Amino acid sequence: MLEAFRILEEDKGIKKEDIIDAVVESLRSAYRRRYGQSDSVAIDFNEKTGDFTVYTVREVVDEVFDSRLEISLKDALAINSAYELGDKIKFEEAPAEFGRVAAQSAKQTIMEKMRKQTRAITYNTYKEHEQEIxxxxxxxxxxxxxxxxxxxxxxxxxxxxxxxxxxxxxx
Structure with a gap:
């Protein structure tokens, strides 16, 4: 993944940070399509390995009303005895759970973001030549x-x- 980012940065002039942002945005979009929300998702990027990790974030509560957003205090204490009410716990999501449609959606989002970046770079390059022959x-x-x-x-x-x-x- 890191090599692909480097090649895109060299060939297209798109900054690595912008590519990473596009991937994060597409993963968030895929998560939203699958689960109907993106507020309860956290996405981390490992600079050394080039891996993205998707987490669902659940709040520790007394009584669970939505298991996608909340976890009971009893279950949280079973994971770690230091958890208290109101704490946020990250649970790693398996990428396979996003499915083929989500992967295609992620790819489209990334490609669109890269097209926008390429257009912006081209525009900024030639903008300074406006009104010139x-x-x-x-x-x-x-x-x-x-x-x-x-x-x-x-x-x-x-x-x-x-x-x-x-x-x-x-x-």
Missing amino acids: MSGTVERFDNRFIYVNLGSIEAQLSKQDQIPGEVFCFS
Whole structure:
């Protein structure tokens, strides 16, 4: 996992922290879809191993009304005699319990977050060149746009942005 993060950071220019945030957000989203809530989930990332661990967080109470959110004092004391009413206890969730649909959802969330990051990086790179003349190679054209290769991206030049009578050649 760490190697994949490093490659994404080098190839796409997306910071590792942003990728980790995307994974955490997608795991939280998968948990919410499966269990209907995300308030009672904690997700930890191990920097050394690259592993994510998902925990459900339950509050120690006298009487349990929702077993997904609460644990009885009696059961908590059986785990550790130091627990008291109001304490929060983390229980590790097995990733297999999320299922295939949750995994697909997590993948979609990660991909969307990465697309947004890539667009933001590209926008910020070219924003400083606004109102400047740039040169590029015309790749193709259709009735609405001329597609120009600027190096790392392909730009679209609309009819209204073209100079009347200007002729383009493409390679």
